[in-house]
Amino acid sequence: MTHPTDRRADSARGPLVRAAAHHFAHKPYALVNLDDVVAEVNVSRGAMYFHFPSKHALARAVIDEAERIGREAAAGVLANKLSGLETLIDLSYLVALLDLREDLARAGLHLLESIGRVDELGARSLREVVNALAQIARQAIDEGDIAEGPDLEDVARLLVSTYIGLRHTSDLGTPRQFLSDLEKAWSLLLPGFVNPERMRYLSQFVHRRTVVALGKVSPQRDPA
Amino acid sequence: MRQSRSEVTRGKIIDAAVEMFNDGGYSSTGLGDIVERTGMTKGALYHHFNSKEALAMAIIDQASGILLKTFQGISRSSAPALESMIHGVLVVAELANTDKLARMGAVLLRIFAESGESSARNYGVWISEMGRQAHRAQLEEDLRGDIDAQAAGEFIVTAMLGTELISSAVSGGEDVLERVTRTWEFVLPAIASQQSLPYLREFLARESLRRSQSTPPQ
Numbered sequence: 204m205t206h207p208t209d210r211r212a213d214s215a216r217g218p219l220v221r222a223a224a225h226h227f228a229h230k231p232y233a234l235v236n237l238d239d240v241v242a243e244v245n246v247s248r249g250a251m252y253f254h255f256p257s258k259h260a261l262a263r264a265v266i267d268e269a270e271r272i273g274r275e276a277a278a279g280v281l282a283n284k285l286s287g288l289e290t291l292i293d294l295s296y297l298v299a300l301l302d303l304r305e306d307l308a309r310a311g312l313h314l315l316e317s318i319g320r321v322d323e324l325g326a327r328s329l330r331e332v333v334n335a336l337a338q339i340a341r342q343a344i345d346e347g348d349i350a351e352g353p354d355l356e357d358v359a360r361l362l363v364s365t366y367i368g369l370r371h372t373s374d375l376g377t378p379r380q381f382l383s384d385l386e387k388a389w390s391l392l393l394p395g396f397v398n399p400e401r402m403r404y405l406s407q408f409v410h411r412r413t414v415v416a417l418g419k420v421s422p423q424r425d426p427a
Numbered sequence: 428m429r430q431s432r433s434e435v436t437r438g439k440i441i442d443a444a445v446e447m448f449n450d451g452g453y454s455s456t457g458l459g460d461i462v463e464r465t466g467m468t469k470g471a472l473y474h475h476f477n478s479k480e481a482l483a484m485a486i487i488d489q490a491s492g493i494l495l496k497t498f499q500g501i502s503r504s505s506a507p508a509l510e511s512m513i514h515g516v517l518v519v520a521e522l523a524n525t526d527k528l529a530r531m532g533a534v535l536l537r538i539f540a541e542s543g544e545s546s547a548r549n550y551g552v553w554i555s556e557m558g559r560q561a562h563r564a565q566l567e568e569d570l571r572g573d574i575d576a577q578a579a580g581e582f583i584v585t586a587m588l589g590t591e592l593i594s595s596a597v598s599g600g601e602d603v604l605e606r607v608t609r610t611w612e613f614v615l616p617a618i619a620s621q622q623s624l625p626y627l628r629e630f631l632a633r634e635s636l637r638r639s640q641s642t643p644p645q
Contacts, residue, residue: 283501284518286637296505346636404633407626412505415567 215246227310232317269311287342303378333359378420386413490532508563524600569623
């Protein structure tokens, strides 16, 4: 049941979340000013407070929306029916490209690290990702890409940690650098848990995805 | 997305027709049988499909839509184009033999192969899609630089359709994946660049490993 006024208010929700994503993607949480967000959208302050009584509420809506996009995109990768390890690698490039090109994804990941650290949200969300990746890694054992032995949750946690770490040590502002750093991270990670005889193929698999991803980010060269 | 009532009815008719064509064969099933099976009135059914041929065309279109969407989904991934072509053709071949509607679409397409623009349109869509991917593969230097990408795309569609036809004639489609894999083994050296060929052969060899797994959990 939608009341007419609800519907009008509903139409403000999407634009507010998108505008907020733009700010949260490029500024630290503390420096985001709700007045700037409202100014970008044709919505009154009152309408905004109706939906989002606080900056925290707005940030959580951004995280929710980013998670929705992430889940949808991940389902697409799983539907491609590649092997487990190939799927894990593809997922990392998918996340990297979203992170580099979509404000919502980047804002969601930023916020998970900032406000997610102090509420239960970050821990829950990361635990979900780790569990999902560990399941995919289990498939890679059956396929012989991962040698029997390592704890798969440890492997999954290492992959997640590496990506989050990369967001700090590399630079999302220089997409080409970021993608080549992602490739280097994979080439250092893989020997830790991959069956040695599959290494050559999988390194090529990673490299070929890096090349495709580089083709998708413009400009040809990172800004100096 | 929510379907209108008319779309739901249409879908019900198509599902019933697929079942009945499957059980009794296309030529020996009449519209009257389908009316009976769906429990609709004749008028209601005719409102959607005024002939058995119209119903067959709708099945063909829907089936090829499912297959094409699957192929395009794989092409949109982070993979290089030629990998997506190899993997996509195999996934589509499997789907065409396991999904009831897709399978019936392929059967009907063959029945109408000579007679119409429907099959010309269907094959045309695949040829242009494959050509597009082949062109991308050439830019990525997986496809040899000295061949016509569009022609390579068309050749792949031709080879794979022929393979599929033989498989369904010989084994009822049971061995389609082995046959398609074998066709790729012959096609790859002809179209792949020297430096990519060893990797692509390995990528192809891994297909049986990818298939042995059930779909990972969401």
